[in-house]
Amino acid sequence: EVQLLESGGGLAQPGGSLRLSCAASGFSFNTFEMTWARQAPGKGLEWVSMIRGSGDPTYYAASVRGRFTVSRDNSKSTLYLQMTSLRAEDTAVYFCVKGGWLDWWGQGTLVTVSS
């Protein structure tokens, strides 16, 4: 069974940084693209970033490009999202999602950006 377990969320100050992790199991992690999506409180879903199985190339939404970096460690079946220069509008639940077609979602981790 596919499992995706996000961690690393919490409270960050504006301008600060956080790194999210997603531990994957139940599938051949290195053969799948992986995606990050987010949902601000009471709002809709937003696609954030995607990384190929090999780690390259990567893609980003305009709202996070230059501030967020997606990476992966296939030896650990783990996906990462390094978030810098955080803004209040980055406050959201961040979901780790299997595949470029977003076929299986983790339960999400909440990131709150506030002073």
Place this chain on the structure above:
Amino acid sequence: DIQVTQSPSSLSASVGDRVTITCRASQGIGILLGWYQQKPGKAPKRLIYAASSLEGGVPSRFSGSGSGTEFTLTISSLQPEDFATYYCLQHQSYPHTFGQGTKLEIK
């Protein structure tokens, strides 16, 4: 970027009703569109992929159709567990984009 316009934004219906939700893409995306169901406090669940293919385990009352720029999700006979928010997602080009969502409520 491809824009996806989803309608309606909310819908009130009764158990047993047939409902249809529409997504329109700003340019052709072939059949590279999926439909998702999200219940409060839960992660989204994919119902339909490639515009019309039903995900395993999803009831057959759900169906998807369309290609190019116009797509529909139909629920043939609403059940109590279907009241949720529905989203479409285009994954033809980057950035991938979601529709704005349709909140399906009990009348």
